[in-house]
Amino acid sequence: MKCLSMLAAALAVAGSVQAAEVQVAVAANFTAPMRKIAPMFEADTGHKAVLSFGSTGKFYTQIVNGAPFGVLLAADDATPARLEREGLGGSRFTYAVGRLVLWSRQAELVDAHGAVLKAGKFERLAVADPKLAPYGAAAYETLTKLGLLDTLRPKLVQGENIGQAYQFAATGNAQLGFVALSQVQADGKLKEGSAWIVPLSMHTPIRQDAILLAKAKDNKAAAAFMQYLRIDKVRAVMRAYGYEH
The missing domain is CATH 3.40.190.10 (Periplasmic binding protein-like II)
Incomplete structure (x- = not known):
C-alpha cells in the first residue's frame, strides 16, 4: 500500500x-x-x-x-x-x-440464478462476437455449459463487441444481453434493470x-x-x- x-x-x-x-x-x-x-x-x-x-x-x-x-x-x-x-x-x-453478467433493462425479468434462459420467454438475447470479443466467448461457453446453446441460437443477436451487445439490450432491441458487469454497475450497485452475475465456474x-x-x-x-x-x-x-x- x-x-x-x-x-x-x-x-x-x-x-x-x-x-x-x-x-x-x-x-x-x-x-x-x-x-x-x-x-x-x-x-x-x-x-x-x-x-x-x-x-x-x-x-x-x-x-x-x-x-x-x-x-x-x-x-x-x-x-x-x-x-x-x-x-x-x-x-x-x-x-x-x-465479470460476465446476464442483464435486462426490465426490472424483474432476470432472476438471481439465470433461470430465465431455460424458460425461454424472450425474443432476443444479445451477445458479442466470440471471435472478436472475449466476453462473447465467455457467453457462448456459459450457454454451452447450461446445455442451451443450440436451443437459444435462433434468438441470439450478435454485436461486433461487448459495447454493441450492451446497446442491443439497453435499447430494448434485445430483451436480454450477456454483457460486462462494468457496463451495468457503478459504485458497486446495479444501475437499473435486473441481472444474474454469471458464476466464474461457467466460463474461462x-x-x-x-x-x-x-x-x-x-x-x-x-x-x-x-x-x-x-x-x-x-x-x-x-x-x-x-x-x-
Missing part, C-alpha cells in the same frame, strides 16, 4: 517535469472506468491518455497493420501474449479480471491484460500509464465497476 502511494507521488513529480501523450486502445468493456481513470492520470502526472474504444480482435489487426497505439488494454490475456510473441510489445500484466476467467506496444517503448506517458494502472485509487475505480484483480 505504501509503495503504491509512493509510486503515485513519483509519477506526479515525473509528470510535472515533462508531459507527454499516449494513444491507448481500450477494450469496449472497460469504457466506463477508463473514462474516469484517464482524467485522473492527467491530473496526477501531467501526461495525457488519448482513448480509442473497440473490440480487442479489431485492435489486434490495427496494431499489426501499424496503428499508432502506445498501450493496449485488452479484454483478454491471449491477444497481448500474441503481440508479445510477435515482437510488437512487452511488459504485459493483468490489470483486471472481468476473463483475464484482461495491458501491454506496452513497441511503438511506445520510449514514450514516457506510455510507461507512466502502465505504472498508473497498478496504484490503489485506480484499482478502487475498477472494483466499483465490478472488476477483480
Whole structure:
C-alpha cells in the first residue's frame, strides 16, 4: 500500500517535469472506468491518455497493420501474449479480471440464478462476437455449459463487441444481453434493470491484460500509464465497476 502511494507521488513529480501523450486502445468493456481513470492520470502526472474504444480482435489487426497505439488494454490475456510473441510489445500484466453478467433493462425479468434462459420467454438475447470479443466467448461457453446453446441460437443477436451487445439490450432491441458487469454497475450497485452475475465456474476467467506496444517503448506517458494502472485509487475505480484483480 505504501509503495503504491509512493509510486503515485513519483509519477506526479515525473509528470510535472515533462508531459507527454499516449494513444491507448481500450477494450469496449472497460469504457466506463477508463473514462474516469484517464482524467485522473492527467491530473496526477501531467501526461495525457488519448482513448480509442473497440473490440480487442479489431485492435489486434490495427496494431499489426501499424496503428499508432502506445498501450493496449485488452479484454483478454491471449491477444497481448500474441503481440508479445510477435515482437510488437512487452511488459504485459493483468490489470483486471472481468465479470460476465446476464442483464435486462426490465426490472424483474432476470432472476438471481439465470433461470430465465431455460424458460425461454424472450425474443432476443444479445451477445458479442466470440471471435472478436472475449466476453462473447465467455457467453457462448456459459450457454454451452447450461446445455442451451443450440436451443437459444435462433434468438441470439450478435454485436461486433461487448459495447454493441450492451446497446442491443439497453435499447430494448434485445430483451436480454450477456454483457460486462462494468457496463451495468457503478459504485458497486446495479444501475437499473435486473441481472444474474454469471458464476466464474461457467466460463474461462476473463483475464484482461495491458501491454506496452513497441511503438511506445520510449514514450514516457506510455510507461507512466502502465505504472498508473497498478496504484490503489485506480484499482478502487475498477472494483466499483465490478472488476477483480
